[in-house]
Amino acid sequence: MCFRLEAMAKKTRPIHTCSECGYVSPKWLGRCPDCGAWGTLEEKAPVVAAPGASASKGVAPSSPAQPITKIGTQATKTVRTGIGELDRVLGSGIVPGSVVLMAGEPGVGKSTLLLEVASRWAQLGRTVLYATAEESAGQVRSRAERTGALQETLYLAAESNLDGVFGHVDKLQPSLIIVDSVQTMHAVGVEGVSGGVAQSRAVTAALTSLAKSTGIPVLLVGHVTKDGNVAGPRVLEHLVDVVLNFEGDRQSSLRMLRGIKNRFGATDEVGCFEQTSGGIREVADPSGLFLSHRGSTPDGSAVTVAMDGVRPILAEVQALTVDPVAKNPRRVVTGLDSNRVPMVLAVLQARAGQRTNDKDAYVATVGGMRITETATDLAVALATWSSLHEQPLPAKTVVIGEVGLAGELRPVPNVERRLMEAARLGYKNAIVPRGEIEPVDGIRVHQAGTLGQAIAAVAG
Numbered sequence: 001m002c003f004r005l006e007a008m009a010k011k012t013r014p015i016h017t018c019s020e021c022g023y024v025s026p027k028w029l030g031r032c033p034d035c036g037a038w039g040t041l042e043e044k045a046p047v048v049a050a051p052g053a054s055a056s057k058g059v060a061p062s063s064p065a066q067p068i069t070k071i072g073t074q075a076t077k078t079v080r081t082g083i084g085e086l087d088r089v090l091g092s093g094i095v096p097g098s099v100v101l102m103a104g105e106p107g108v109g110k111s112t113l114l115l116e117v118a119s120r121w122a123q124l125g126r127t128v129l130y131a132t133a134e135e136s137a138g139q140v141r142s143r144a145e146r147t148g149a150l151q152e153t154l155y156l157a158a159e160s161n162l163d164g165v166f167g168h169v170d171k172l173q174p175s176l177i178i179v180d181s182v183q184t185m186h187a188v189g190v191e192g193v194s195g196g197v198a199q200s201r202a203v204t205a206a207l208t209s210l211a212k213s214t215g216i217p218v219l220l221v222g223h224v225t226k227d228g229n230v231a232g233p234r235v236l237e238h239l240v241d242v243v244l245n246f247e248g249d250r251q252s253s254l255r256m257l258r259g260i261k262n263r264f265g266a267t268d269e270v271g272c273f274e275q276t277s278g279g280i281r282e283v284a285d286p287s288g289l290f291l292s293h294r295g296s297t298p299d300g301s302a303v304t305v306a307m308d309g310v311r312p313i314l315a316e317v318q319a320l321t322v323d324p325v326a327k328n329p330r331r332v333v334t335g336l337d338s339n340r341v342p343m344v345l346a347v348l349q350a351r352a353g354q355r356t357n358d359k360d361a362y363v364a365t366v367g368g369m370r371i372t373e374t375a376t377d378l379a380v381a382l383a384t385w386s387s388l389h390e391q392p393l394p395a396k397t398v399v400i401g402e403v404g405l406a407g408e409l410r411p412v413p414n415v416e417r418r419l420m421e422a423a424r425l426g427y428k429n430a431i432v433p434r435g436e437i438e439p440v441d442g443i444r445v446h447q448a449g450t451l452g453q454a455i456a457a458v459a460g
Contacts, residue, residue, distance in 0.1 A: 016041040019197040022235075040197075078264070079217075082120030085272060085282045086113070089244060089257050091265025094176075097215040098264065099208050101182070101236065103222040104246035109255055110221050112147065113246065113273065113280045114178050115140070117219065119149035121176050127153045129174040133160035133184035147279030160194070162187045162203055166210070174216065179207065181221035182236070195223075204239045237261060248275065252368040254289060255280070258309070268309040287314035287425060290367040300387035303398045303427070304379035305418035306371045312414070312421035314398070316366040317376060319383035321359040329358060335365030336380065337372055344380045344403050351407025352451045354385055375412040377403035378431065378454060385455055393458050397429040398422045407451045409433035419443055431457055 016025045018041050023034035031038050078093030087093050094100065104110045111134075118128040128151075132140050137158040144150050157168050162185050169177065179185065183195040185203040192198035204220070211218045220240065237243050241263045248255035257271035272283040283289065291314055297303065300319045305312050317336070324330065333341045341363050345356045363380055365371060378401035386393055393399075400418055402410040411433045412418075419430055423442040431454050434447040448454040 014043050014045055017044050018042075020235075081117050082123070083113075083117060083282060084284065085257065086117065089259050089262075089269045089271040090242065091262065094217045094219075095241070095264050096217055097211050098242060099204075099211050099218045099220065099240040100242040100244065101204075101220045101222050101240040102244045102246055103224050105224055107250070108246050108248050109273070109275050109280055110246050111135075111140075111180050112143065112275075113257075114180065114219055114221065115144055115149050116147065116280055118154050118176065118178055119144070119147075119151050122151035122154040125153060126176065127155065127172055127174040128176045128178065129155050129157065129165075129168055129172055130178045130180070131157045131159050131165045131168070132180045133158075134181055146277075149279070160184055160186055162206060166206075169210070169214075169216070176219070177207075177211075177216055178219045179221065181223060182207075183223050201235055201239075204236050208239050249368055254283070254286070254368065256308070266310075270309040270311045287421070290315045290365065290369045292316055292366045297392055297395065299390050299392045300383055302379040302383040302386065302393055304376050305398055305400055305422055306369075306373060306376060307414055307418070310414075310417075312418045313369075314422065314425060314427075315369050315371060315376070315379075317379040317383050318364055318366060319380065319387045320362040321356070321384060321387045322362075324358070324360045330360045330362075332360075332362045333364070335368065335370050336363060336376065340374065340377070341380055343405075344377050345384060347403055347405060347407055347451065348381050348384060352381075352385075352455055354388055354455075356384065356388070359388070373412075374402040374410075375400055375418075377401060378409065378451075381451055382431075382454065382458055385458075391459070394429060396427045397431065397458070398427050399431045399454070399458075401431070401433040401448075401454070403451055409448055409450060409454065411435045416440060419445065 013026065016028050018032040018035065018037065020032060020037045020040045021035040023032050025041060028043065029041050032040055078091060078095050080087050080093040102110050102114065118130050122128045137156050140156055155172055157165065159165050159168065165179065182203055183200060186194045187199060187202040187206060190198055190202040207218050207220065243261040245258045245260050246255060247258065253275045255273040255275055257273065259267040259269060261267060272286040274281045274283050291303065302317050304315055304317060306315045331342045345361055348354045349356045361384060378399045381403055382393060382399050400412060400415065402412055404410055415432055416438050419440040422430060423440055428443060430443055430445050431448055432445060434449040437445060446457050448457055
């Protein structure tokens with residue numbers, strides 16, 4: 001019998017497990033077939049059950065199971081952070097015992113935003129623990145002094161050891177914990193360097209267990225890869241309750257906060273912020289940042305309403321057509337889909353009789369805004385028409401619609417919500433595709449079935 005067990009142990013081969021998704025392979029592979037990550041399969045010894053081992057027996061539960069109708073809702077009530085745009089993305093605030101992971105590129109303002117959250121939280125007399133492992137306490141103090149975030153109940157700990165952070169939690173009993181960042185924390189007793197797969201997983205799991213057992217919400221700062229994804233194993237996103245992405249362009253002061261995962265609310269909300277010398281400032285009305293003219297617009301300019309998640313934002317599309325210098329006309333696009341704009345220009349010539357093939361066309365958005373949805377096709381077409389004829393579009397007019405290859409205008413979603421946002425900002429006229437549209441107070445809607453009808457409407 002002993003000889004057979006030894007023979008079985010000798011025949012047992014190691015397995016290879018993906019550190020990103022947990023895929024198991026009998027042999028090593030350079031790329032995981034499941035998640036597509038490279039170099040993530042690690043060799044591990046298989047777990048072999050002892051002969052005759054029985055199934056695990058049940059133990060006494062820590063608390064009895066209850067009907068779902070008798071479970072109170074007090075534990076899921078949110079606490080507002082004091083920053084309206086952040087509460088908007090979170091749902092209505094922070095849920096006690098939840099873990100929020102905020103990811104973003106270096107220098108985008110993650111630490112500044114969370115320091116502002118800590119300051120607003122401490123203004124009400126609540127204790128906050130801010131654990132920083134990337135910067136010294138003096139650096140964080142200087143930033144807090146510059147942004148006006150100095151509070152008596154905001155405690156700062158320059159600590160990279162996870163056990164040290166737990167010691168501060170036991171001593172201070174804070175109502176909010178901020179860790180900056182999860183990739184620089186080190187868990188004692190876990191192999192690997194800080195930021196590695198094993199360390200990141202262990203640190204996140206320990207902080208999640210702390211939040212669930214004590215009811216203290218935890219905000220984590222996370223790094224991102226070159227592709228913009230959260231750095232580290234994908235299990236980090238599964239362990240936490242909320243994943244937020246803080247993004248922005250270095251050449252622009254605008255910052256956008258998007259929800260990637262949210263167990264307590266929707267993920268289609270977007271928060272707008274502005275990076276200033278005094279810290280992060282909320283932008284409750286971002287439409288004004290992407291408009292260069294509120295009254296009459298010059299030729300080559302059209303105003304549309306784009307949807308960022310469920311948030312309508314007015315944007316201005318500008319076009320410039322000039323005689324080409326080279327033999328082949330150029331198409332230069334900024335802030336829009338570089339493949340779709342030439343298509344719209346081709347439809348403008350083939351279906352509406354506007355000569356665009358012998359002109360250099362430069363099409364861009366105002367304020368560095370990036371728009372990928374097709375609802376801006378009509379704005380591109382009418383802005384180009386306006387530039388060709390040197391005739392401005394009617395004042396206080398927004399244009400919304402997708403242009404098809406046959407020259408037809410196709411309906412776009414959330415037309416009523418877009419029109420309400422345009423009316424709120426003082427626009428009086430709108431050109432939209434033909435369809436069933438609920439009337440909106442304060443704005444006159446002109447429905448067009450084709451691109452030629454839309455041009456006739458603005459030309460008249």
